[in-house]
Amino acid sequence: MTQAARCRVYKFGGASIRDADAIRRLGSLLAEKAPRPRAMVVSAMGKTTNALEALLRAAREQDEAGYRHRLTAICEDHLGVAEALFGPGSSVADALEQRLAELDTAHAAHREAPYPFHYDQTVGMGELLSTTLVAAWLNAVGVATRWCDARALIVTDEHHQAAEIDWATTRERIASLAAECDEVLLTQGFIGATARGVMTTLGREGSDFSAAILAEALGADELTIWKDVPGLFNADPRRFANARQILSLSYAEALEQTWHGATVIHPRTLAPLQRAGIPLTVRSFLDPEAPPSTIGPEAGEGDRQPAFMLRDDQVLLDIAPRDGGFLDEALVAEVLARLAEADLHANLLDIEALRLRLVVDHRPERLDPLGNTLAERFALTRHDGLVLLTVRHPDEALMAALDAHRSRLVIRCNATTAQRLYPAAECPATWRIPD
Ligand SMILES: Nc1ncnc2c1ncn2[C@@H]1O[C@H](COP(=O)(O)OP(=O)(O)O)[C@@H](O)[C@H]1O
Numbered sequence: 001m002t003q004a005a006r007c008r009v010y011k012f013g014g015a016s017i018r019d020a021d022a023i024r025r026l027g028s029l030l031a032e033k034a035p036r037p038r039a040m041v042v043s044a045m046g047k048t049t050n051a052l053e054a055l056l057r058a059a060r061e062q063d064e065a066g067y068r069h070r071l072t073a074i075c076e077d078h079l080g081v082a083e084a085l086f087g088p089g090s091s092v093a094d095a096l097e098q099r100l101a102e103l104d105t106a107h108a109a110h111r112e113a114p115y116p117f118h119y120d121q122t123v124g125m126g127e128l129l130s131t132t133l134v135a136a137w138l139n140a141v142g143v144a145t146r147w148c149d150a151r152a153l154i155v156t157d158e159h160h161q162a163a164e165i166d167w168a169t170t171r172e173r174i175a176s177l178a179a180e181c182d183e184v185l186l187t188q189g190f191i192g193a194t195a196r197g198v199m200t201t202l203g204r205e206g207s208d209f210s211a212a213i214l215a216e217a218l219g220a221d222e223l224t225i226w227k228d229v230p231g232l233f234n235a236d237p238r239r240f241a242n243a244r245q246i247l248s249l250s251y252a253e254a255l256e257q258t259w260h261g262a263t264v265i266h267p268r269t270l271a272p273l274q275r276a277g278i279p280l281t282v283r284s285f286l287d288p289e290a291p292p293s294t295i296g297p298e299a300g301e302g303d304r305q306p307a308f309m310l311r312d313d314q315v316l317l318d319i320a321p322r323d324g325g326f327l328d329e330a331l332v333a334e335v336l337a338r339l340a341e342a343d344l345h346a347n348l349l350d351i352e353a354l355r356l357r358l359v360v361d362h363r364p365e366r367l368d369p370l371g372n373t374l375a376e377r378f379a380l381t382r383h384d385g386l387v388l389l390t391v392r393h394p395d396e397a398l399m400a401a402l403d404a405h406r407s408r409l410v411i412r413c414n415a416t417t418a419q420r421l422y423p424a425a426e427c428p429a430t431w432r433i434p435d
């Protein structure tokens, strides 16, 4: 296959389109430096998703002044970028204003609706705004681009905030769109819609997953995720001063690392790529020539070397039968069923004869109801303010160096993975990987 015929899918996250300069840089990357993709997925600008979550909170709490203030800030951000790119009074600004008006109308309509549904109708709007800007800019710099509505492509169930994909219908819709159009297909990450057309979201940071869905449906030769780091590192370089890039690793290893908290790639991204044998490349939009990291079917250096994942703001739930008896299989199943109903993920699970310990993210809206339900049936103790460190391919000396001068509230270890739960007060803001 010639280079020109390769089918590439690209994903650009919020950092790569945070302002007008960043969108200009993206335009020149695609116009001059990187091979043209067949399709691309774009997230919301900068921290817009967080801003939309705050807007939603204000709306739910009937905080009218806070709501108006936040909506104005979101409008100003987007319209400011439109003006910087296209000048005053552009048709792009008109299109954005129309979407922002839709957002406001949706609030009036959904204020009393269930929270997850209301969340999706609000928070999913960030990607509709950003892609309107990016598609127009790419066309302006000569990259022929077709704006596509992900709500017409990615078909999901009705599980708001964590929707599951209807793969067969989604594949069919993406393939038929690709067959009728030669331009670069540009669509929104993070969102989809039910068969009835109601907007859903795929989970925070879900745009990587959207890109994988598109890559699989198009039978792509490769997926490239453009980040503000050159690739996947053996730890988050923002948290570990001496983190190093991993140039190659297998899907299986990347799945483990993302599952344990390597937030550079959304954990759901890898399964569709692995199924279809599509390699994933992680590259820097700040330094496109830098060697990337590649994730594929073969084991690479990352399958052997230690890697470090941190999760902050963790909560330990210590659960025991009220009668002091054994924690039999039925009781374990009951605890896990409650956890699944609360839509929480066990970042650590430790089962002993008389008690079970779970470590979960501190998400009060889910955790507090879970705590209440568990407390009805079990003796429950809760500890807040913890940090979970997971180390892949650890050795004893490494773990001893990490443990030095720290209390270990939970220790878990198997052949490939070690986990430690430390009090946050005993953990530094910036870590070092021991020599
Ligand atoms: N193992 C890791 N390797 C590289 N970056 C990591 C890793 N773990 C966490 N990160 C963080 O992921 C960030 C990039 O991901 P993210 O901010 O979600 O990008 P985007 O929003 O553009 O998709 C990096 O800036 C880095 O701090």
Ligand SMILES: N[C@@H](CC(=O)OP(=O)(O)O)C(=O)O
Pocket (backbone or CB within 6 Å): 012, 013, 014, 015, 043, 044, 049, 050, 126, 189, 190, 203, 204, 205, 206, 207, 208
């Ligand atoms: N905008 C969504 C989806 C996403 O994946 O964003 P990013 O690619 O910037 O992480 C979020 O912030 O959750």
